[in-house]
Amino acid sequence: MTINRVELREIQMPLVHSFETSFGKTTLRRIVLVRVDAEGLTGWGEVTAGEAPLYSHETFETAWHVLREFLVPWALEHDWASPAELAARFRPIRGHNMAKAALENALWVIEAQQKGIPLAKAVGGTLEEIPCGVSIGIQSNVEVLLEKIAREVSAGYQRIKVKVKPGWDVNVLERVRTEFPRISLMADANSAYTLADLEHLKQFDRFYLMMIEQPLGWDDIIDHAKLQREISTPICLDESIHSADDARKAIDLGACKIINMKLGRVGGFTSARRLHEVCRTRNIPVWCGGMLESGIGRAHNVAMSSLPGFTLPGDVSASRRYWTEDIISPEVTVSPHGTIRVPQTPGLGYEPDLDRIEKVTTRKEQFS
Ligand code: OSB
Numbered sequence: 001m002t003i004n005r006v007e008l009r010e011i012q013m014p015l016v017h018s019f020e021t022s023f024g025k026t027t028l029r030r031i032v033l034v035r036v037d038a039e040g041l042t043g044w045g046e047v048t049a050g051e052a053p054l055y056s057h058e059t060f061e062t063a064w065h066v067l068r069e070f071l072v073p074w075a076l077e078h079d080w081a082s083p084a085e086l087a088a089r090f091r092p093i094r095g096h097n098m099a100k101a102a103l104e105n106a107l108w109v110i111e112a113q114q115k116g117i118p119l120a121k122a123v124g125g126t127l128e129e130i131p132c133g134v135s136i137g138i139q140s141n142v143e144v145l146l147e148k149i150a151r152e153v154s155a156g157y158q159r160i161k162v163k164v165k166p167g168w169d170v171n172v173l174e175r176v177r178t179e180f181p182r183i184s185l186m187a188d189a190n191s192a193y194t195l196a197d198l199e200h201l202k203q204f205d206r207f208y209l210m211m212i213e214q215p216l217g218w219d220d221i222i223d224h225a226k227l228q229r230e231i232s233t234p235i236c237l238d239e240s241i242h243s244a245d246d247a248r249k250a251i252d253l254g255a256c257k258i259i260n261m262k263l264g265r266v267g268g269f270t271s272a273r274r275l276h277e278v279c280r281t282r283n284i285p286v287w288c289g290g291m292l293e294s295g296i297g298r299a300h301n302v303a304m305s306s307l308p309g310f311t312l313p314g315d316v317s318a319s320r321r322y323w324t325e326d327i328i329s330p331e332v333t334v335s336p337h338g339t340i341r342v343p344q345t346p347g348l349g350y351e352p353d354l355d356r357i358e359k360v361t362t363r364k365e366q367f368s
Pocket residue numbers: 055134135188190238289290291292293315
């Protein structure tokens with residue numbers, strides 16, 4: 001595959017509802033998109049980094065820098081036999097997985113088009129329909145949260161994830177469980193606790209949650225293993241898993257029973273496929289996490305969620321939960337029983353809306 005041209009764009013889109021986690025609140029998304037032209041075809045990738053380095057060290061701006069100065073020039077150096085070969089070229093760069101993923105994933109889309117198969121099939125997917133859940137941020141009060149949960153449950157979503165932090169946790173879960181005793185429920189702490197909170201975290205066990213996501217340090221697997229020995233709620237790791245090796249070590253230590261997979265955090269489809277294999281051979285369920293993606297990243301998430309090890313509902317939900325108007329056509333929609341149909345047409349399966357993308361672009365730069 002010869003890459004003829006790469007374009008970086010920053011787009012800015014306000015979220016329909018601001019999204020609050022234990023680390024901060026997001027109202028306006030600033031997203032870097034990567035467009036790759038190769039072999040007469042076009043593929044798009046999305047940098048899933050946030051606006052500030054609060055979820056991970058990466059931001060949309062560090063990704064722009066690393067792409068512009070390193071990844072894009074390297075990608076233009078010569079031909080690539082496969083997206084995996086480009087991923088191997090990127091390996092010397094430490095970290096910056098979200099920047100790497102955006103460029104590598106665009107190549108997967110081009111390869112799928114070349115082969116005349118859907119992206120999902122190109123990456124090894126088998127499911128034709130994927131189960132969906134929602135992630136609901138911290139609200140101004142519990143009543144608002146209960147209302148939001150009711151709305152998502154009646155829309156058909158198969159599981160509800162609520163964000164928690166000290167002061168918005170046991171008290172809130174108590175109310176949620178009283179109102180909704182039977183829903184599949186989980187909590188995501190985004191590293192808001194430490195082992196000093198052990199007695200407090202033990203109280204989560206009485207809500208029979210499917211899992212608690214990343215309760216402890218964003219870079220930790222040791223304390224999580226200690227915590228897992230003390231609580232019955234399964235721990236799911238998000239922030240601290242960046243590769244298949246990280247997953248192997250965390251699982252072997254007993255730090256988690258479930259893994260949240262994010263294409264950006266793990267560095268793209270090549271790494272995600274390896275991580276998926278590690279989890280499959282150890283019988284560890286995986287599910288697809290979300291990063292408030294635009295339609296491009298969302299379409300990649302749909303493809304990844306079709307891999308056979310994705311046995312739990314992901315944070316992959318309808319475009320309209322985030323955007324008044326998405327940048328792909330059709331938008332991602334969810335069925336009344338809480339599923340998304342995996343596109344069966346060649347390539348991405350959704351058409352990037354070039355006019356819409358141009359309208360929300362705040363800067364662009366091209367390389368050839
Ligand atoms: O921890 O899963 C997370 C959003 C931004 C950063 C981190 C996380 C999240 C979400 C939202 O939970 C998932 C989504 O709906 O995209």
